Structure formats: structure tokens, C-alpha cells
Amino acid sequence: MPSQIDLAARNKALDIIKNSMRSLVEQISRGEKPILVIPKRTLANTIYDLRKKMLLLGPEIQHRSFTDVNEAKKFMQTLLMASIIFDALRNNEYPTIRDLYYRGKHSISYKTIDGKHVSENTWEEQRESDGVIRDLEVYLSVLREDLLILSKEKGKVVGNLVIRSGDDTIDLSKMGHGAYAIEPTPDLIEFVDVDAEYILVVEKDAVFQQLHRYGFWRKYKAILVTSAGQPDRATRRFVRRLSDEYKLPVYILADSDPYGYYIYSVFKTGSITLSYESERLATPSAKFIGVMMTDIFGDSVFRKIIKDKDARKTLEEIAPGVSELKPKNPYLSESERSNFVIKAKTKDLERAVELVGYKVADVCIEDKDVKNKIKKKEGLTGYPWFSTPEWTRELCIFFNTLSKLEIEAMASKGLKFLADKYIPEKLSIGDWID
Amino acid sequence: MSELKEVYRAVSPAEFFYKYREIAGFANPARAIYQTIRELVENALDATDVHGIPPDVKITIRKADETQDFYQVTVEDNGIGIPPNIVPNAFGKVLFSSKYVLRQSRGMYGLGVKMVVLYAQMTTGRPVEVITSKSGYKRIYYFKLRIDVNKNEPVVIEAGSWRKTRDWHGTIVSVTIEGDWSRAKSRVLEYLHRTAIVLPYANIVMLTPENEIVYYPRIVNTMPRPPVETRPHPQGTDLEFLNSLVKNTDFKTIEELLIHSFQSMGEVTAKQILQVAGINPERKPSELSDNELLSLINAMKTYDKYKPPSSRALSPLGEEIIKAGLRRAFNPEYVDAVSRRPSAYSGHPFVVEVGIAYGGNTPIGEDKPIVLRYANKIPLLYDEATDVITEVVKEDISWDNYMISFPSPLVILVHVCSTKIPFKGVGKESIADIPELRKEIKLGIMEVTRGLKQYLSKKVKEEEARRKAEAVAKYIPEVARSLAVILADENELNTLRKEIISKLTTIVAKKTGVSLDLIHGIVKSIEAEA
Ligand SMILES: Nc1ncnc2c1ncn2[C@@H]1O[C@H](COP(=O)(O)OP(=O)(O)O)[C@@H](O)[C@H]1O
Ligand SMILES: [Mg+2]
Numbered sequence: 001m002p003s004q005i006d007l008a009a010r011n012k013a014l015d016i017i018k019n020s021m022r023s024l025v026e027q028i029s030r031g032e033k034p035i036l037v038i039p040k041r042t043l044a045n046t047i048y049d050l051r052k053k054m055l056l057l058g059p060e061i062q063h064r065s066f067t068d069v070n071e072a073k074k075f076m077q078t079l080l081m082a083s084i085i086f087d088a089l090r091n092n093e094y095p096t097i098r099d100l101y102y103r104g105k106h107s108i109s110y111k112t113i114d115g116k117h118v119s120e121n122t123w124e125e126q127r128e129s130d131g132v133i134r135d136l137e138v139y140l141s142v143l144r145e146d147l148l149i150l151s152k153e154k155g156k157v158v159g160n161l162v163i164r165s166g167d168d169t170i171d172l173s174k175m176g177h178g179a180y181a182i183e184p185t186p187d188l189i190e191f192v193d194v195d196a197e198y199i200l201v202v203e204k205d206a207v208f209q210q211l212h213r214y215g216f217w218r219k220y221k222a223i224l225v226t227s228a229g230q231p232d233r234a235t236r237r238f239v240r241r242l243s244d245e246y247k248l249p250v251y252i253l254a255d256s257d258p259y260g261y262y263i264y265s266v267f268k269t270g271s272i273t274l275s276y277e278s279e280r281l282a283t284p285s286a287k288f289i290g291v292m293m294t295d296i297f298g299d300s301v302f303r304k305i306i307k308d309k310d311a312r313k314t315l316e317e318i319a320p321g322v323s324e325l326k327p328k329n330p331y332l333s334e335s336e337r338s339n340f341v342i343k344a345k346t347k348d349l350e351r352a353v354e355l356v357g358y359k360v361a362d363v364c365i366e367d368k369d370v371k372n373k374i375k376k377k378e379g380l381t382g383y384p385w386f387s388t389p390e391w392t393r394e395l396c397i398f399f400n401t402l403s404k405l406e407i408e409a410m411a412s413k414g415l416k417f418l419a420d421k422y423i424p425e426k427l428s429i430g431d432w433i434d
Numbered sequence: 435m436s437e438l439k440e441v442y443r444a445v446s447p448a449e450f451f452y453k454y455r456e457i458a459g460f461a462n463p464a465r466a467i468y469q470t471i472r473e474l475v476e477n478a479l480d481a482t483d484v485h486g487i488p489p490d491v492k493i494t495i496r497k498a499d500e501t502q503d504f505y506q507v508t509v510e511d512n513g514i515g516i517p518p519n520i521v522p523n524a525f526g527k528v529l530f531s532s533k534y535v536l537r538q539s540r541g542m543y544g545l546g547v548k549m550v551v552l553y554a555q556m557t558t559g560r561p562v563e564v565i566t567s568k569s570g571y572k573r574i575y576y577f578k579l580r581i582d583v584n585k586n587e588p589v590v591i592e593a594g595s596w597r598k599t600r601d602w603h604g605t606i607v608s609v610t611i612e613g614d615w616s617r618a619k620s621r622v623l624e625y626l627h628r629t630a631i632v633l634p635y636a637n638i639v640m641l642t643p644e645n646e647i648v649y650y651p652r653i654v655n656t657m658p659r660p661p662v663e664t665r666p667h668p669q670g671t672d673l674e675f676l677n678s679l680v681k682n683t684d685f686k687t688i689e690e691l692l693i694h695s696f697q698s699m700g701e702v703t704a705k706q707i708l709q710v711a712g713i714n715p716e717r718k719p720s721e722l723s724d725n726e727l728l729s730l731i732n733a734m735k736t737y738d739k740y741k742p743p744s745s746r747a748l749s750p751l752g753e754e755i756i757k758a759g760l761r762r763a764f765n766p767e768y769v770d771a772v773s774r775r776p777s778a779y780s781g782h783p784f785v786v787e788v789g790i791a792y793g794g795n796t797p798i799g800e801d802k803p804i805v806l807r808y809a810n811k812i813p814l815l816y817d818e819a820t821d822v823i824t825e826v827v828k829e830d831i832s833w834d835n836y837m838i839s840f841p842s843p844l845v846i847l848v849h850v851c852s853t854k855i856p857f858k859g860v861g862k863e864s865i866a867d868i869p870e871l872r873k874e875i876k877l878g879i880m881e882v883t884r885g886l887k888q889y890l891s892k893k894v895k896e897e898e899a900r901r902k903a904e905a906v907a908k909y910i911p912e913v914a915r916s917l918a919v920i921l922a923d924e925n926e927l928n929t930l931r932k933e934i935i936s937k938l939t940t941i942v943a944k945k946t947g948v949s950l951d952l953i954h955g956i957v958k959s960i961e962a963e964a
Contacts, residue, residue, distance in 0.1 A: 021920045028917075028937045033945060066913065066938070067945040069905045076909035076916075083916035110908045111959035113900050113952065122912065 002092050003166040005188050006148070010089050013147045016140050017086050021079075036064040036078060038139045039276065046275040048384045053284040055270035057138070074132075078139065080104050080122055081132045085147050094150045101129040138276050145185045145233065155182035155235030156205070158212050159223035160195035161242075172223075177213060179226075186238040194246045197221040199239060200423070201286075203229065203254035203263055207407045207418075216419045223248070231266055233274070236281040239267065243283055250283050251432065253423070256291035257344070257404035258351035261391070264288045265355075269385050287432040289423065293397035296337060296405055298330035301397050311363045315392055318359060322389040328431075331422060332413070340409035344402045346373050356395045357382030364399035390433040446586035447528040451549060452556065458549045459861075466553055467505060467613030468621045471495070473546035474509035474607050475629070476812060479636070480539045481513025481605060483811075484749070486660045488652060489513075489636035490604075497643050498610045504558050505615055505643065508608040515568035515603045518575040518595070525551055525562055525607075526581045526588020536853050538661040538748045540812050550609050551581055557612035561591050569603040615643055621815070623648065628806060628813030631759040632751055632849065654758045658749045665697045667743035668707075668734040670781025670854070676731050680719040688722065688730075689715035698740040707733045743783040745776030747853050751811065756789040756847060764845060767793025770885045771847075774878050779870040784852035786871070788878035789845075792886055796843040802827055803842070808849040809857070809865060817864035822872050823848045830876045836887040837894075846882075848875055903946040907956040910938045 002010070027034045038061070039045070045058035066075045084103045088095045095103065101123070109119040123129045137144055144151075156179035161172040165183055169192060172180050183189065200222045202208045208226035211217070217224040223242065227235045243250045252267055254260030268286040270278030294302075306312040306323050315322050332340065344352075349370070353361050358378050365371050386395075398404070410418045426432065451458060459469035475491060482489035490512040498506040516524055523530045524547070531544025551562045567574040578592035619642070630638055630650035635657050640648040666675070685691040692704045708715045711733040713726055722730070756771035771789040778784065789806075797804050807814040807823050818824050827846060838844060856866040865871070918931035935957060943950045 017920060021917055025917055025921055025934065028934055028941065031937065031941060031944075033941050034913075034938075066909075067906055067942055069902045072906040072909050076912050079913050079916035083919040086920045108908060108912060108960060110956055113904055113956075120908075 003188075005190070006166065009146065009185070009188055010092070010148060013142065014086065014089050016142055016146075017082055017089075020140055021082060024079075033065050033067040034075075035066070036075060036139055038062050038064055038135060041134060041138055041276065043272060046272055048269070050384070052279075053269060053385065054278040054282040055272060055275040056278055057276045074135070077104075077123060077128070077132045078135055081129065081136050082140075085136070085149065089148055094148055096150050096152075097130055097133055097144075098126060100133065100149065101126040104129060134274075134276075143187075143233070143237075143277055143280060145187055145237070148185065150184040151232060151234070153181040153184060153234070154228050154232045155225065155238065156180065156208065156228070157182055157223060157225045157238065159217045160221070161191070161223055162193040164190040164192055173218070177209075179208075179212065182225075182234050182238045184234045186234050186241060189238070189241075191242065191245055194223070194242070194248075195221070196223045196246075196248060198427075199223045199225060199243055199248050199250045200289075201225045201227060201231075201239060201250060201252045201267065202407070203227060203252070203260060204407050205229075207253070207411055210411055210415055211419055214415055214419050216423075219419075220424060227263065227267075230263060233277065233281060236267060236283070239286075240281060240283045243285065250286040251289040251427070252286055253289050253291070253407060255404065255406045256293060256296060256398075257406075258348055258355055258395075258398070260291070261288070261355060261386075261394075262351070265383070265385060285434075287434050289426055289432045291405055291407055291410060292431075292433070293394045293401070293403075294328040295331045295422075296341065296403070297397055297401060299325070299328045299393065299397075301400050302393050303327075305364055305396060305400060314359055314363050315396065318357065319387050319389045319392040322392045325389055325393055331410075336413060340412065341401075341403040341405055344398065344404050348404060349374050349399070349402075350377055352395050352398055353377040353380055353382075355382055355386045356392060357387070360392055360395055361399045364396040365402075366400060367402070370402065388433070394433070446584055448548070448552065448581055448583045448586040451528060451545070452552050452583050455549065455553060458545060460549060460553050463503065463612055463614035464617035464621075466557075466611060467495075467507070467615055467618040468625065470507050470550045470553070470609065470611055470613070471509070471622055472625060473550050474507065474609075476540040477547055477607070478509050478511030478513060478605070479633070479811070480533070480541055481511055481515070483633070483636070483657060484537070484539050484660055485514050486657060487513060488655075488657060489633065489638070491636065491638050493638075493640040495615065495641065495643050497615075498558075502558075503612055503614060504610055505613045506608060506610045508606060510604065510606040512602075512604040515566045515571070515605055516564075517568065518566075518577075518593075521564055521566065521575065521577050522579055522588035522590050525564055525577070526579050526590075528552075528581070528586050535663045536666055536747050537663045538810055538851050538853060540810055547607065548581065550611070551579075552583070554609045554611045555580055555583075558610045560610040563608040564605065566605040567598060567603055569601065571603070572598055574598050574602070624815060625813060626650070627763070628808075628815065631763045631806065631847070632756065632808055632811055632813070634755055634758040634762060653762055654755060656752070656754060658751050658755060661749040662746040664744050664747040664853075665695060667698060667778075667781040667783070668692075668696045668737070668740060670743065671696070671731070671734070673727065673731045676727055680722055680727065683719050685719060687715060688713060688717050688719050691719045697744050698742075703737070703740070707737050710737070742776070743778045743781055745783045745785060748776065748783055748785050748851050749811075750785045750787055750851055751849055753787075756787060756849070760789050760791040760845070760847065764791045764796040765794040766791035766796045766843075766845075768886055768889045770882050772878055772881045774874050774881075777870055777874050779856070779868050782852055782854040784850060784855075784871060784874070786874040786878045787847075787849040787851070788875070788882050789847035789849075790882040790886055791845040791847075792889075793843050796845050798841045799844050801840045802833070803844040803846040806845060806847040807865070808847070809855045809862075810851050811849070812862075814863050814865075817858070817861060820858060821864040822867040823850075823865060823875055825867065826872060826875045826879060830872075831879055831883065833883075836883045837890045838883075838886070846879060848878070850875070899946050899948050900952065903942060903948040903953055904956060906942050906946070907939070907953045908960065910935055910942065910953075910957050911960045914938060 024034045039057050040060040040062045045060040047058045049056045064071045064075050107119045107121050158175050158179045163170050205226050205228040252264045254263050270282040358380050460466045478491045492510045494508040496506050498504040528548045529544045533539045533541050561578045561580045564577045573595040576594045579588050579590045582589050634653045637652045638650040683691050689704050711730040750773050753771040753773050757769050760769045769791050774786045776785050805827050856868050858864045858866045914931045914934035918927050922930040939953045943953050
């Protein structure tokens with residue numbers, strides 16, 4: 001038997017689908033060609049909203065008319081997807097996107113005008129049906145979670161937090177060595193009681209477990225969350241809700257490499273492919289606590305670079321104030337650095353260029369051969385939310401040292417160091433990037 | 435050195451053609467049998483359609499000897515028949531004809547049937563048999579005759595007559611010749627097929643030696659208007675004609691003679707011409723000197739204010755007849771024809787007619803259309819490469835511009851009719867390149883091909899519309915099902931689904947301009963598979 005909250009969600013979703021489809025049928029019975037009016041889900045129509053500090057869908061609208069030869073199939077697919085989701089909702093099912101792919105995939109066989117028998121599939125690969133799901137989310141302006149579509153559970157959480165999930169009440173401070181796996185429908189969770197001062201999101205599952213066993217969250221009044229790599233939608237929505245509803249600051253702890261920085265930016269501003277969901281998934285107040293390049297190297301490297309007038313000028317143009325940042329000392333000694341630091345690969349460099357643009361790389365990279373390797377990215381200007389003085393300094397150091405570092409390395413220096421010095425100290429002095 | 439002694443003598447026309455029969459198309463036994471059938475059939479047709487009679491022509495070919503390759507060819511028609519006193523000369527005197535008048539006909543030299551008789555005489559030795567009667571005659575006449583080659587005179591071997599029991603008119607001609615039927619057969623069949631295309635108003639039957647019946651029934655009841663005998667046009671004449679005119683006339687003055695002997699020649703015109711020639715209009719025709727006649731003919735030829743030659747002597751097929759013939763022959767997807775307005779060259783009137791057939795069973799032209807050439811309703815089967823019609827098709831028309839790319843199922847039929855077809859050489863198989871004619875042929879082909887282009891581009895558009903409709907229609911059932919699943923209860927689901935299907939069918943039909951039935955068909959085919 002589905003829980004009350006589950007049933008209510010189902011009925012709401014059924015109504016949303018029914019209402020929008022009813023208007024289509026009305027068009028049809030008036031003899032008009034049916035049209036789906038859908039916000040455009042293209043890169044060009046993805047914009048960074050400076051005020052809200054998140055990636056949002058732009059104002060462009062697409063009219064998907066059934067009688068348009070180029071749109072007819074997509075139109076059919078959208079309605080087909082709506083009908084299978086509708087059917088699943090009515091039957092108290094929880095399909096995954098893979099289930100939906102299989103349920104909707106069948107062949108349409110027909111006789112052409114020249115009498116040939118032809119057969120085509122409603123869709124071929126899951127990539128196609130996944131795209132249709134996104135279209136439908138945008139069209140209905142609901143998230144798939146609201147349609148009770150499940151995905152793999154990836155995120156975990158522990159801390160002084162009591163929730164209601166389904167008909168059960170769960171105390172997340174009593175999970176033993178385990179943790180609560182964030183359900184794919186975080187909007188159905190009810191927060192009953194919270195006793196914490198902030199949320200700490202750890203990119204790496206292993207570090208999450210170490211901090212959990214160490215008793216970090218109890219000692220420092222934190223809700224400890226891990227996304228176990230790239231955050232899924234449920235984890236992002238969970239963090240966003242919890243931070244919104246209890247006014248808890250969110251700190252992200254990720255690897256010190258362009259991937260880690262990007263994971264942070266997905267939490268904070270949203271992702272490009274799912275920009276239509278940012279309003280509900282992004283947490284614009286999230287802060288990057290570490291690991292920073294300056295935590296590893298301090299800022300001496302950077303100071304040396306901006307001694308050069310031209311370099312300084314270029315960087316100031318990109319991020320005004322970058323040369324006036326507070327000086328920073330490293331957390332690692334020379335020998336620790338040489339033990340823990342990993343050499344950056346070309347792919348990391350390319351990714352970094354995507355974040356802050358080519359000019360920063362051009363100024364900060366010393367090695368000519370390395371520079372040649374990323375020549376093809378010339379012209380990229382980076383994402384607006386990365387062109388801040390702090391990020392410019394971080395990535396400049398990255399380009400100059402060609403180094404990266406995993407959080408695990410910080411734990412290797414000693415779990416005690418990570419839990420009792422690194423994190424609390426940075427939090428207390430406010431050493432984060434916003 | 436003794437000089438060779440030259441011997442001088444004259445031969446009769448009969449003797450000449452007897453010796454040089456290949457000039458008239460009797461080069462070998464295969465060609466001979468084909469030519470025999472042609473000459474007899476064309477005489478039969480001249481005796482019918484030229485006189486407004488819908489032709490009924492029956493051709494019988496049968497083996498006439500057990501051991502030798504002798505064939506008896508008999509052609510029967512329902513034509514005007516021949517007066518009995520004329521028959522011996524018509525069949526036994528070379529260069530005797532009733533067609534030396536200015537009027538479009540197939541025969542024109544008075545040679546054809548005599549060549550057949552001569553060829554029979556020299557290969558099998560058998561005489562020609564003629565049975566004939568005219569409408570209104572009470573008797574049917576019968577002749578058996580041969581030709582005295584040296585004298586160019588008929589020799590009647592047998593003649594007789596019997597009473598008519600019904601009002602039959604027509605002619606039956608029968609000859610026995612040596613021939614190679616097996617090699618001639620395909621050509622003969624081709625000849626009949628081509629003839630039938632321009633003669634859908636004729637009944638043509640052929641019985642082959644193998645007892646096969648080849649039958650082209652009459653499929654239209656209209657006939658081309660018969661040609662009317664006309665006087666020559668002053669520009670189409672010559673000094674020789676003028677000479678014989680002034681010698682044999684009863685007219686008292688040259689002015690009168692001119693006015694009554696030529697078309698487009700009124701009093702004013704005649705006076706002006708005579709003035710230019712320096713001849714008093716009152717002069718007696720027979721008293722004009724050779725020099726005066728020469729300046730007269732020159733004046734007649736250079737005068738440039740005549741009305742163009744009358745086309746009344748011509749008998750064009752007409753557009754409907756050409757289309758009917760092409761339709762029967764090829765069952766084409768598209769057919770059209772045009773009869774150009776009369777035109778003239780050197781004082782001879784002519785009309786060009788062009789037919790076009792595309793698709794269906796139309797034969798494929800590999801790098802140019804298949805060309806069917808006709809002169810005065812006779813199909814031209816040989817010497818295609820040197821014909822002006824072929825040249826126009828190959829050189830003057832850019833087929834690409836008409837949306838035609840080869841290979842293509844395309845036939846172009848060109849019919850030239852004239853009181854004087856400008857044949858190349860004596861073979862009468864290819865038409866010479868006369869600028870006025872070439873231009874008309876080109877314009878005619880362009881005219882019908884433009885029509886085809888319009889048809890093709892419309893077809894392409896329709897095809898596109900149908901493709902578009904198909905690309906949408908195939909999703910109607912799935913869309914309807916999806917909407918019905920969402921909006922209807924279990925028991926109303928099918929009703930709603932069907933309602934949406936029928937609505938969408940109408941919407942798509944309206945949007946694409948394609949017929950409802952077509953979209954129904956696609957939708958149904960999906961329903962059937964599901
Ligand atoms: N089947 C026929 N019916 C009526 N007249 C005929 C027929 N066959 C021949 N003739 C007459 O015999 C004449 C001579 O025929 P032919 O030698 O073929 O010369 P041509 O056809 O060129 O006049 C024709 O002009 C015509 O008057
Ligand atoms: Mg003849």
C-alpha cells in the first residue's frame with residue numbers, strides 16, 4: 001500500500017498530465033492542429049542568472065506541431081511518454097527511466113503510399129527516451145520526481161535529523177555505521193526535527209564514511225552528506241530543501257581538481273543539461289570549503305606570477321581584485337606536497353580552461369609544450385560564476401603547478417587533521433569560496 | 435589503239451526499275467516482302483482515308499509453294515475502287531498514277547505497285563490479280579495481268595466481271611513473290627504497329643503464314659479531314675510546269691491563265707508580276723518566248739506579297755487521333771499532342787504534329803526519347819540517324835530543362851505532312867534539314883514537352899505532399915491511443931481513441947492537401963498490424 005504522501009503526489013501528477021492533455025484534445029476536436037508549447041532545452045537557451053546565481057532556461061519557446069513533418073515523431077514520443085507515465089502513476093508503480101524506455105519502445109508498422117511495408121520503432125536508444133522525459137518535464141513544468149519516476153539512490157546522509165519518509169519516522173542520528181540513502185523522491189520527505197548548524201557535503205563516499213565513524217557530525221553539529229561523485233538530482237534537491245527550510249549553510253568538500261570544482265558548481269548553480277531544474281535543485285548559497293589549491297601551495301606561486309605587469313593586468317581584467325586577495329599559507333609542507341600531489345592530465349587542463357577561460361591558462365602556464373596541448377580551447381571565456389578573484393587565483397595556481405589533489409590525501413595526513421583542524425579551522429576563519 | 439565503240443539506246447521506265455529494283459526498296463528477299471506489303475497497304479489507305487472512308491484493311495500472307503520461298507500477299511480494302519478501264523495501266527504501266535495532283539497522299543510517283551508486279555514477275559513469274567469495284571457499280575471486275583517490260587505496257591492475261599450481290603466497294607490485290615518471311619516478319623509487325631498508332635480510326639488485320647492474326651481494331655470514330663486538291667502556289671512551281679501550262683491552255687491571255695492556274699494569284703498580283711517580267715497581260719500564252727517565260731518564272735518566284743500556300747491540300751491527323759493512338763500503344767501515364775499551324779517552305783505547305791507519351795508501358799529511351807517519325811501518315815523506320823527530326827531531338831532540345839533525365843520512358847512522335855515532303859535521297863526514309871521545317875519541329879516538341887514538365891513538377895509536388903502526409907499520418911494511432919489512455923475511462927477509451935483518430939486524419943489531410951482516403955489507408959494499415 002503506498003503511503004498517504006505518495007498517493008497525494010500521484011493524484012497531483014495525474015491531474016497535471018490530464019489537464020495539459022485535455023487542452024490538446026480540445027485543440028484537436030476544434031479541428032486545429034495540436035501544438036505542444038515547450039521551453040527550448042538548448043545550450044543556446046541556457047542562461048546564467050546573475051541575480052539568482054544559477055543556470056536557468058532562457059525565454060525561448062518551441063512550438064512542436066504534430067502536423068510539422070520534422071516534429072511529428074517527437075510529438076508522438078512526448079505523448080507516448082506521457083501515457084506510460086500516466087499509466088504507471090495510476091497503477092501505483094515506480095518506473096525508472098530505463099523502465100520507461102522499455103515500456104514505450106515498440107514498433108509502428110504501416111503500409112506506405114507505394115504499398116511498401118515499413119516498420120519503425122517509437123524510439124531506439126534510451127538516450128532518445130531520456131530526452132523525451134526531459135521535454136515532458138519542461139512541458140508540464142514538473143520534475144520527474146513529482147511524477148514518481150525513480151532513479152538509482154546514490155546520495156547518503158547522517159546527522160541529528162529526524163525525517164518522515166513514507167509512513168515511517170527515521171532518526172538519522174541512529175544509523176550505526178551506515179547512513180540513510182536519500183530517496184529518489186526527496187520532495188516526499190518531511191523534515192521532523194533538525195539539530196545542526198550546517199551541512200557538509202563530501203564528494204567522496206570513502207571520506208564521508210571516515211568522517212562518520214570519527215563522529216565528526218556529532219562533534220561539530222553538522223549534517224553530513226555525500227553525493228558519491230557527480231551529484232544526482234535527489235541529493236541536490238535534498239540539500240537544497242534542508243538548507244532552505246532550516247536556514248543551514250552548505251559547505252562542499254571536493255577534490256582539488258577541475259572535476260571537483262565543477263561538482264561544487266553543479267550543487268551551487270545547476271547543470272547545463274538540466275538547467276530547467278535549477279530553480280528547485282540548485283543551492284546558490286553553497287560554499288566551496290576545499291580542497292583549495294591555496295590549501296596545498298599557499299599563494300606564493302600566484303604572487304610570483306602577478307609580479308609580471310602584463311600577467312597582472314590580464315588577470316585583473318578577468319577578475320578585478322584578484323591581485324589584492326588576502327595572502328594564504330599552505331596546510332601542507334613541502335614534503336607532504338611531493339607525496340600527495342598528482343600530476344594533472346591534459347583532460348584536466350582542458351576542463352579547467354572550460355571553467356575559467358583560456359586567458360588564465362595562457363598567463364599562468366609556464367611550459368610551452370603544455371600550452372600547445374590546450375591550444376584548441378583558445379577562445380573559450382569560461383563560465384561567469386567562475387570568473388571571480390578567488391577562482392581565478394585557484395585555477396592560476398592549478399595551471400602553473402599542473403597539480404591536483406584528492407580529499408583522501410588530506411585524510412592521509414591524518415583523519416584527525418582533516419576532522420579536527422582542516423575543516424573546523426577553515427569554517428571558523430571563513431576560508432571558503434562563495 | 436582501237437577506240438571502244440559506244441552503243442546508244444533508250445530503256446523503258448519498266449526496264450529501268452526492273453534492273454535497279456533496290457532503288458525502290460526491293461534489294462533482297464526480306465526487304466522485298468516488307469516493301470510489297472507496304473506498297474499494297476499504302477495504296478489501300480490512299481483509297482480510303484484520303485476519301486473520307488474509315489479504312490478496313492486486311493492483309494493475308496501465305497506460303498504459296500511447298501519447296502520454294504514463294505509467298506502470296508493479298509491486301510483487301512474498302513476504298514473507292516478503280517474503274518475497270520484504268521486497272522491495266524494502274525497496275526501495268528510504270529509511272530501511271532492518279533496522285534499527280536496537289537493533295538496529300540502516301541503514294542505520289544505512280545511506281546509502287548508496279549515495282550511489286552515487276553518483282554513478282556522476275557522471281558515467281560506469277561501475274562498480279564486485281565478484284566475491284568466502285569460504289570454504285572453493279573459489277574465486280576477481275577483482272578490478271580503482267581507488264582511488258584520493254585514497252586512499259588500492261589499485258590492483260592485474264593479479265594472478267596460478275597454481278598454484285600451487296601454494295602461492296604474496294605479493291606483486292608494479290609501477288610506472289612519470292613521472299614524471306616522469317617527475316618521480314620519483325621519489320622512487318624513493327625510497320626503495322628507504327629501505322630496503327632497514327633491510324634486509330636482504321637481496322638487493320640493481318641493473317642501471317644503461321645496463321646497468327648494481328649489485329650488493330652478501330653478505336654476512334656473521328657477521321658482526319660480529307661485533303662482537298664489545290665492549285666499550285668506560284669513559289670512552289672518551276673519553268674517546266676509553266677512551259678506545259680502555256681502549251682496546253684485554252685485561256686486567251688497570260689493574265690487569265692495565271693489567275694486560274696495558281697493559288698494566291700488575283701488580278702492585282704498577276705498584273706504586278708507581269709509588269710515586273712515586262713509582259714503585256716493581254717498576250718496570248720502560247721506566243722510567249724522562252725526568254726519571256728524565264729523572266730516570268732523569276733518574277734513569280736521573287737514576288738514576296740503572296741498569301742502563304744493554302745493548307746487545304748493537307749490532311750493532318752489532329753491532336754485527338756494522335757493521343758488515342760499513343761494511348762493504345764503505350765498505355766502511358768501522360769500523353770499529349772499538338773498540331774502546329776500550317777507553315778510553308780519554297781511554296782509548299784506543311785504541317786508539323788507532335789505527340790508525347792510518358793510512363794506506363796512507354797519504352798525506355800536510353801539517352802534520348804524514342805522517336806516515332808511519320809511523313810504523310812507513313813511511318814519512317816529506316817535512316818533515323820540522318821533525319822532532321824532526330825537532329826532536333828538530339829541537338830535542339832535541352833531535356834534537362836524539362837525535368838527529364840535519361841533513361842526515361844519517353845516517346846516523341848513527329849508527323850510531317852506536306853504536298854511535298856523534302857525527303858533525303860530516293861529511299862523516302864529520312865527527311866532533309868529545311869530550316870522552316872526544323873523550326874516547326876522544334877517548337878512542336880517544345881510545346882508538348884512543356885506540358886510534360888508541368889505534369890512532372892505537379893507530380894513531384896504531390897509526391898512530396900504525400901510523403902509529408904505519410905510522415906505525420908503514421909503517428910496518428912499512437913497519439914490517439916496516448917491521449918485516450920490519459921483522458922478516458924477503460925470503457926470509453928476506444929470511442930475516444932477513434933474519435934481522435936478521425937479528427938486528426940481530417941486535420942492532417944487539410945494541412946497537407948492530401949486526400950482523406952490516403953491518410954485513412956495509412957492509419958488502417960497500422961491498425962491492421964497492431
Ligand atoms: N487499292 C487501290 N485502290 C484504289 N486505287 C488504287 C489501289 N491501288 C492502286 N491504285 C491506283 O493505282 C495507281 C498507281 O498506284 P501505284 O503504282 O502504287 O502509284 P501511286 O500510289 O504512287 O500513285 C494509284 O495512283 C491509284 O490510282
Ligand atoms: Mg502506291
